[in-house]
Amino acid sequence: xxxxxxLISFDVPFPPNYGGVVDVYYKIKALHxxxxxxxxxxxxxGRGEQEELNKICSSVSYYRRDENKLNFLxxxxxxxxxxxxADLLDRLKQDHLPIIIEGLHNCWIIDSxxxxxxxxxxxxxNVEHDYYNGLAKVEKSLTKRQYFKWEAAKLEKYEEILTxxxxxxSISPNDQDYFNEKYGNATLLPAFHSxxxxxxxxxxxxFALYHGNMAVGENVEAATFLIEEVFAHxxxxxxxxxxxxxxxxxxxxASQFKxxxxxxxxxxxxxxxxxxxxxxxxxxxxxxxxIKLKMLSALYKGRFALVNNEMVENTGLESLCSVANTPQExxxxxxxxxxxxxxxxxxxxxxxILSKHFDNLVNVDVIIEKVGVLIxx
Numbered sequence: 027x028x029x030x031x032x033l034i035s036f037d038v039p040f041p042p043n044y045g046g047v048v049d050v051y052y053k054i055k056a057l058h059x060x061x062x063x064x065x066x067x068x069x070x071x072g073r074g075e076q077e078e079l080n081k082i083c084s085s086v087s088y089y090r091r092d093e094n095k096l097n098f099l100x101x102x103x104x105x106x107x108x109x110x111x112a113d114l115l116d117r118l119k120q121d122h123l124p125i126i127i128e129g130l131h132n133c134w135i136i137d138s139x140x141x142x143x144x145x146x147x148x149x150x151x152n153v154e155h156d157y158y159n160g161l162a163k164v165e166k167s168l169t170k171r172q173y174f175k176w177e178a179a180k181l182e183k184y185e186e187i188l189t190x191x192x193x194x195x196s197i198s199p200n201d202q203d204y205f206n207e208k209y210g211n212a213t214l215l216p217a218f219h220s221x222x223x224x225x226x227x228x229x230x231x232x233f234a235l236y237h238g239n240m241a242v243g244e245n246v247e248a249a250t251f252l253i254e255e256v257f258a259h260x261x262x263x264x265x266x267x268x269x270x271x272x273x274x275x276x277x278x279x280a281s282q283f284k285x286x287x288x289x290x291x292x293x294x295x296x297x298x299x300x301x302x303x304x305x306x307x308x309x310x311x312x313x314x315x316x317i318k319l320k321m322l323s324a325l326y327k328g329r330f331a332l333v334n335n336e337m338v339e340n341t342g343l344e345s346l347c348s349v350a351n352t353p354q355e356x357x358x359x360x361x362x363x364x365x366x367x368x369x370x371x372x373x374x375x376x377x378x379i380l381s382k383h384f385d386n387l388v389n390v391d392v393i394i395e396k397v398g399v400l401i402x403x
Contacts, residue, residue, distance in 0.1 A: 194212040253280060257286055309337055310336075
């Protein structure tokens, strides 16, 4: 008897180089390691078909996202309307395997297959309308800002479809409180990530690192804060900002400072080496939704992690991070951390806490036990 399931992803989850797909990819990898057959369905709109996924999936199907502008006018959120796909629905109807939907993006499937005895679970990556309202606050383009606001309003209304799911898998304690209070069918399932074990190096590095997808407004805001409010006043400390698709204004800002370097569109391997080599991974956020995979990556691979309250609060990782909120606090903590060496005692504490809460192979059992439908191989 072999357990199998369908997993429907909003994007192609390889390479795992930004938050959402990191969770998807390493979740599939953990399921595969436990002998679960994953039939992956994903929407391709720029990342291409990836041969690597065939190594950990029983099957992989790709679909084109419908980016017709008329989808903006529909009552459903654009991220949902642009993914409604008849071919995907037809494939799902060919069997009765349980389904895991990643995010609200493909929850149109719930209405298409319910009411029935088909098991459908949703992995919530954050509270989507809060996330989009946060994007609106930092967006400079009036057109994009209005889109984010409209999308947030649609997402808040559309979220009610989660009442029809058989269960939700929340990514963080804050999200778990929200979804459980509102829908009563949520289970905490910590984020899946690239850290199979803590590989942090003892000793010191000679630079600070911020990394993130620079096509996302909140990451640009964080990088701008670090440059203008912190490192502009601390020329003795070198900051590397690594990320995909940085906007011209961020490149221009970084070029004004001798102690700031932008590394754009680097490989996953290059990024992981930077995380490991840095003395401090500096990770502010101004949008406390979900959990930031970049913080987990820094804790598994890097030395010191310097964050703000919004990044770490109610994650269970507070004791592993240094916290600063005002620019003055950030500069003071940089002084303190650059005077220290990362020691064996720090490493052991980190290993102990991370192994208890963020072990992929332990946490994936939550899915296996919750879904719990066996079929003949």
